[in-house]
Amino acid sequence: MSGTDGAMEAALKRQLTPPSRRLALDEGTLKNGLGQLVLTLVKLLHELLEKQAIRRMEGGSLRDEEIERLGTALMLQAGEIERLRVEFGLTEQDLNLDLGPLGKLL
Template structure:
């Protein structure tokens, strides 16, 4: 809501003040955001699996299954990044003073 009432945001005035929306870049940006979240979750799952392995909580069969699953997920992520023309760096959001979101693999 604006102070002007009516519930509409004010429009930019004058030539050249329009927002350029490119459907292709919006799709790529959305894909990058979704893949960033998936990559973050993949890294967290991998770290948790390593902790469980180190703690001795998993059977040999379960370790093998987890390894195959994580490798398949990483391969699929590579395919999706390639499909959308994204590099691993494109998914690593800079959090300013906190540093990058994703850890290097």
């Protein structure tokens, strides 16, 4: 077997060998990315809850005590979202994902 045949055989072997299925993932990047995704979804749900609360208040379907409790709960929730955002080292922009042609998430 000549040198050229050996080189061709090695090249063919590389092409036929499936690529490694292992990914080189950094634990910190994974944690931060997952944190960003979860926090973005939580923030989206929080904003939806706020909008629903406003609709119910304007519609007159809530008593004063319910409005007070709902307002307190939403303020506490917003504070916790902010605390987690800072803990993960994320900016407000990090939680506003770009959905391409649909525009920004929040």
